Amino acid sequence: MFIRAIVRTPGKSIVNGLSNANLGIPDYELALQQHRAYIQALDSCGLEVLVLESNEDYPDSTFIEDVAVLTPDCAVITNPGAPSRKGEINGLREVLRQFYSKFEQIQAPGTLEGGDIMMVNSHYYIGLSNRTNLEGAQQLISILVKYGMSASLLELKDMLHLKTGLAYLENNNLLAAGEFINHPLLQKYHILPIDMNESYAANCIWVNDRVLVPAGYSIAKEMIEKAGYATIEVDVSEFRKLDGGLSCLSLRF
Ligand code: CIR
Numbered sequence: 389m390f391i392r393a394i395v396r397t398p399g400k401s402i403v404n405g406l407s408n409a410n411l412g413i414p415d416y417e418l419a420l421q422q423h424r425a426y427i428q429a430l431d432s433c434g435l436e437v438l439v440l441e442s443n444e445d446y447p448d449s450t451f452i453e454d455v456a457v458l459t460p461d462c463a464v465i466t467n468p469g470a471p472s473r474k475g476e477i478n479g480l481r482e483v484l485r486q487f488y489s490k491f492e493q494i495q496a497p498g499t500l501e502g503g504d505i506m507m508v509n510s511h512y513y514i515g516l517s518n519r520t521n522l523e524g525a526q527q528l529i530s531i532l533v534k535y536g537m538s539a540s541l542l543e544l545k546d547m548l549h550l551k552t553g554l555a556y557l558e559n560n561n562l563l564a565a566g567e568f569i570n571h572p573l574l575q576k577y578h579i580l581p582i583d584m585n586e587s588y589a590a591n592c593i594w595v596n597d598r599v600l601v602p603a604g605y606s607i608a609k610e611m612i613e614k615a616g617y618a619t620i621e622v623d624v625s626e627f628r629k630l631d632g633g634l635s636c637l638s639l640r641f
Pocket of ligand 1: 405406407443448453468473501505548549551631632633635636
């Protein structure tokens with residue numbers, strides 16, 4: 389069960405966020421509206437949501453998942469691999485102090501972004517990507533092992549982040565897209581394969597037995613419902629324009 393979430397309100401500078409999506413520039417007002425609906429969805433799943441104010445200095449800072457890995461025992465502050473995102477960690481420790489007493493930090497030359505980390509109970513899958521390097525992954529493994537947790541590595545080919553293509557829905561159910569559907573390391577899970585034409589819908593989030601699904605992906609939604617979950621559709625079209633989605637918009641713990 390998750391009790392809390394932390395989100396960061398998008399700033400006007402979101403129009404300058406990093407993107408490879410070729411879907412145009414996000415509409416700031418619509419992004420704000422969608423962000424409010426996202427908060428409401430988390431709230432309806434029983435989470436207490438801490439809403440941080442926007443930070444105009446960092447266009448991608450609404451994708452707060454990338455700056456920390458929150459485990460039950462410690463908070464790990466990351467070192468984002470994207471140069472323009474490194475400063476997003478400033479002030480985060482102070483915010484997290486009300487919830488955590490133990491802190492760890494990924495140090496350069498290690499880089500790591502939270503979107504590359506998928507938690508399955510006390511095991512963590514770490515995606516090696518353009519944002520998370522081996523040094524960063526090894527630092528995280530050492531930290532997790534120190535606290536009695538475990539981890540394994542997965543190399544990414546096409547995806548931005550590990551959770552661009554994977555979402556663990558608890559109860560052994562794993563939503564997977566593209567390169568992950570037949571990945572040998574993942575075959576012990578019950579794979580729910582995302583249709584080729586709906587690959588964006590792999591970025592869903594499980595929140596206390598409900599699953600938040602991006603609006604407009606009916607095949608994925610139906611498959612998740614057939615697997616036994618109640619779904620909540622949330623429109624995140626403006627965040628998709630920056631390669632971001634449901635998981636990226638919050639830290640859940
Ligand atoms: C970036 O490229 O860093 C942002 N535009 C999108 C980050 C998405 N975050 C995530 O998948 N965890």
